[in-house]
Amino acid sequence: MKQSIQQMLQCIFIMSIILPAMLIAPDSAWALQAHGAREGIYVHQMAHVFFFFSLLYLYRDFRRSTSIGRGWNYLMWFCLFLMAWNIVAFTGHAVAAYLAPEYIAQAASYFHSRLIGPLNGIKAVFYITRFDHLLLVPAFFFLYMGLRNLYISVEHEQEASEEGGKS
C-alpha cells in the first residue's frame, strides 16, 4: 500500500516537470505530430464511409430483425436514401479536391455563379453531386414518415387493446 502511494507520487512529480516543459518549449524534439489542412477532408470522407457502413448495418438489421410494417419500410428507405446520399456526398467531396477553385466563376451576384466549361466528367459529377439534397431530403422525409407511421400504429394498437379491455 505504501509502495503504490510512493509510485503515484513519483509519477505526479515527473508529469509536473514534463508538461510545463512541453508547453514552454514545443520543439519538434518532443515529436508532436502535426495535422495538415488535408487531414480535415480525409476525416470527413472517412466519416462518410463510416456513416455509410453503419447505415448499411442498420438496414440489414431492420430487414433481419425488425417487425414488418409500413413504418419499418419507410425507415429502410431512409437508410437506403441516406446511404446513397453518403455516396453522393463522398463523391462530391472527392471530385471537389480535383477541381480548381477558378473553375467556378463568381459574377457580380452569387446567384449568377457558374461552373466554367468546358464540361468534363469531373465537372459533371461535381455539378450533379451539388444536388445531394435531392437524396438527403427524401431520406429525412422517410425518417419522418417511418416514425409517424410507427407512432400511428402504436396508437391504434393501444386503442384496440383498450377497447378489447373494455369489452
Add this chain to the structure above:
Amino acid sequence: MTGLPLLPSILVDMLGSIADLFFAFLAMRYAYLLTRKQQENFLWGYLFYICIAISAFSISRAAGHLVKQFLFISGNNDIWHVISPYSGGVNTLMLISVSAVTLFYHKGVQSHQVIAKKAAKLKQANFLLEEAAEKMRALNQNLEEINTHLEEKVKERTAELSRSEEKFRHLFSASKDMVYFCNTNQEITDINESGLEMLGYGPNDHPGLRLQDIFANDGALATFFNFMQRDGYIKDFEAEFKRKDDSIIIVLLSATAIKDEKGNIVSCEGIAKDLTKVKTMMEQLAASEKMASVGQMAAGVAHEINTPLGIILGYAQLMMDDFDKDSEPYQNLLVIERQTKASRKIVADLLKFSRQTGSARENLDLNEILTDVVAVTEHNLHLDHIQVHLDLAENLPPVVGDAEKLRQVFVNLINNAHHAMEEQGRGDIYISSWFDPDKKQVIARVRDTGHGIPDDVQARIFDPFFTTKPVGKGTGLGLSVSYGIVQDHGGIIEVESPVQDKKTEKTFPGTAFTIRLPEATDTEAVHLEKDN
C-alpha cells in the same frame, strides 16, 4: 460564357437544408411521442436517440450550408473562410456521432431482445407464480374454510364433551352414594365426596385407599373379586365397609370391570349405597313387629293370669282374717298378698304396654304435662346434682290424649336419664318442646348428658323386659310401656345416642328421646273408655 449555372444547386441546397431541418425535427417529435407512448420500449428510445443525432447533424449541416449561402450572397466570402473549418469540423463530428449511434443499434436490439426474452421469461414466471399464488390463495381459502369448519366442529364437540363431562362430573360429585374407580392394583384412583364421607373422610382428604382397606371382611372381598373375574360385574352385593374410625357400615355394592381389547381387566368402577340406616330401620321395624306380637301375647297372658291372681289375692286376704297377725301363717299370707299384688302390677304394666287398659282422651297442653313431671322429679334429680333445663315453646297447640299416661311416659324418660347420670354424680337434663307446622306435630324432647346407649343396644331398648339395669332396679317394661302409650296416641318415639346438634352438627354424649304427637284436630274433648 459556357458552363453550368450554379443557381439551381444553390437553391436546392438552401431549400433542402430547410427541408432537412423540418423533417428531422418532425421525425424527432414522433420519436419522442413514441417514447412517451411506450416508455418501456427500448426501440423507441433508441430511435429517439438516432433522431436527436440526425437533428443535430441536420442542424450542423443545414445551418452551415445556409450560413455559407447567405455569406456568399452577401459577398462576405472571407467570413465564411474563417467559419468553414469549424462548420466542417462540427459537421464531421455529427456525422461520426450519427454513425456511432446507428452502429450500436444492432447491439442495442440484441441486448433488448435478450432483456425482452428474460423479461418474457420473468413475466411467464411471474404469471406462473401468480397462478400458483392464486391456487395457493384458493387452497388457503379452502383450508381456512375447512379450518373454520373444523374449529366449529371442534368447538361443538368440545362443548358436547364438556356438557357430557359436566353431567357425569355432577352425577359423580352430587351422588349421595359412593362412586369410585380403581385400578388393577386395587387402588382407589378416584372417589366422590359422598364416598369419602361414607368412609368417614373429609372432602379434601386423599387417603390413598385400596379395596382391601375398605372391605371389612376378607371373604366378601374374595367373593367380590371372583365375581369380577368371572362375570366382569357384580350387582347388589351386600358388604361391610370399614370406616376411618374402624366402625362398620353396610353397603349395597354394584361394580363393573373395565377390560381392554384383549379382555384383561384394566380397571373397575363401582357404586356403593349405604344401607346401615335402612338396616337399622329394618331391625327397628322387625323389633316393632316383634313387640306388637309380644304385646298381643302379653295381653292374652295377662288377661288369663289376672283372674287367678285376683282369686289368689282374695283367698289370701280372706285367710288372713282367720289368723292372728303375729302368727306365722298370717305372715306367710302377707307375703303371698304382697307378691300377688306385685304380680298384678306386672300384669297391669303388660296390659298398658299392649294398650289393653282403658284410657281417657282429651285436649292436653304438653307443656303443662312436662312442667308437672319436672315438678315431681326435680327434687330427686337435685339430690344427685342433676340440673333440669326447660325450654318450652309458647302457644303450643293441644294434643289429644291421656294426661296420666303421658305423664307416665315422661316420668319414665326422666327416670332413665337420671339412672344414666347417676354414676357420674352430676349432669344436665334438657327438656324442650316445639311445634312443627309442616308435619303438624307437637314435639317434646328429653336429652341427658349421661353415658348414652351403645349401638347394639339401641335396637332392643323398647323390647319388653329388656333392661341394662342391675337386677331389682328395673323390670324392663318402662320404655316398652312408654312406646305403647305413644303409639296409642298416634305418635312416634325416637331415640338418638350420641346426640347430634343439627345446627352446629356437633356430637354430644348422652341420649335424647323425641316424642312426636299429632296436633289435636278437634277442639272438643274426646273421652273414650276402653275396658280391658
